[in-house]
Structure formats: C-alpha cells, structure tokens
Amino acid sequence: MIKFENVDVVYPNGFRGLNDINLEIHQGEFVAIIGLSGAGKSTLIRAVNGLVPYTNGTLTVGDTVVDPRNKSKLRKLRSKVGMIFQQFNNVGRISVLNNVLIGRSAFTPTWRSLIGWYGSHDREVAFQSLERVGIVEKSYNRAAALSGGQQQRVAIARVLAQDPEVILADEPVASLDPPTARKVLGDLRTIQRDLGITCVVNMHHLDLARDYADRIIGMRNGEVVFDGATQDATEDVIADVYQRPRSADDATQVQGGAGLREDAENATEADLNGPVTGSGNDSERKDIA
C-alpha cells in the first residue's frame, strides 16, 4: 500500500507542488492521476520513489517510510518501485536484452552489473519480461532502432525484471500515437491484473484514464480534488478537475481570470478530445534529490 499522510512538497524556489495530500493506494490497484498540465501529477508520482523529496507529512510504501535523505534506504525502495517515463529512458546503443537486464541490477553485485555480467537466471527473467510485453523477438536489436511503442515496452520489461510491487508511470503514453498508447496501457493493465502489481499512471488524456483505470485521482493546483472509482468520475467531476467552463456564461466566471480560462479551453480540446501528444516534459527535469 502507498500511503500519503498530510504530504506537502515545497520546491527549493518556494513553490508548493503538493499541498496536504492524504491518499491510500492499495496493492494491485490501477490508478490514473489526471489533471491539467502543472496540476502536480508528476510531483505526486515522483514523491513516491523519492525523485522529488517531500517536505512535510509522511509517505510510506508498504512498511517503508520514504526517506529521500537516506540513499541506501531509497535504493532498496526503488528496487521494489519501478518507474516508467514519457521518454522511455532506454540506453539506445545497447541491445533490448541488455536494457532489460539493467532491471536485475538490484539482484547483482554492482561490479558485475557495471560490466553487464548477469547470470543465467537473470537472463531468463529478462526474456520472460520481454515475452510478457510481446517483443522477445527484438531481444538482440539495438534499443534505439525500435519504434516508440516498442521502446516503451522495453522500459516496461526492464521494470518487470525488477520484480516490482509498484509501477509508477509518468505520462507513459504521451509521446505515442493513440492506437499505440492503447496497446501500451493494455500491457500495463494485463500486468497489473495477472501479477497484482500496483500501477499508478499519470495521464493527460481523460479517455484513456476512463478506459484503463479502476480508480481516478483528479488533481488541481497541487491538491487532490477528486478520488473515486472510474465510473464515479462524471462529467461534472471532470469539469471541476479541469476547471472546464460548462457554457459561454460560465467561462467569464472561471476562477483566476484569463490565464485559467485559457487552461480550461486547452483542457477542452487537448485533454478531453484531442490527440495524445507529448507535453515536452524532460523526464529528469525535477530530479532534484
């Protein structure tokens, strides 16, 4: 279980990225985090594995309190919490198999993983992981030679090879075309169902959240403004999360004036109906740990 108790994140420049988050995510749930760009989705996900240090409250994963200052504890935590990024984060020049073997690092002495010397059991696990995401025949291809969807599958296989309890995915399909995005989310869904791995996935695109998640958490301005079963995420709820004006009259009343109105209009087009597009986020931009 992932538990947030009164968790805040205040960035070094004083900006409050998360404000008093209280959440419990149970083992084996598939949770989508939705909200406008800048709502705090990525900050929330990255707090869980200590990529973004939280500054107040308590955050636990299973029995472990996330302690971003304790590097060895953090390393141990991250071996159980796999992370997938929008930009895949594969090593392009090495083979697909060797990328997936990186997921076995926690089970291998550091000096051996540094020279890429993994045992036969590790290789077997890596092949099984690649098989699960349907690209085992690409094992000996260079990762960079694969399509975007295939590269994201390599990233999923690497995380699977870790034998994780939790998979955190920060906009994992934002760079993919809609059919490929659906295939990748379908893979994550199958993994969650078959292996009981908790999946927490940031999604800019509401339709995908509706189609793949058990539970939706809606964020706005660093706060959770909706948390419920997917079927309870009604149009009204969604309009509130996205601060989407419901009519031309409402548009003039959207809190915060022009800036927010612009966000709301963008939300109507891009978040609710538009194509799945990249947000241009650099996956490591907030790695300030």
Ligand code: ADP
């Ligand atoms: P989302 O994932 O919903 O787009 P983020 O979690 O990336 O939102 O960002 C939430 C807010 O925190 C945004 O306003 C963003 O500009 C701000 N933010 C993110 N990273 C930093 C940082 N390193 N320093 C200061 N502010 C940041």
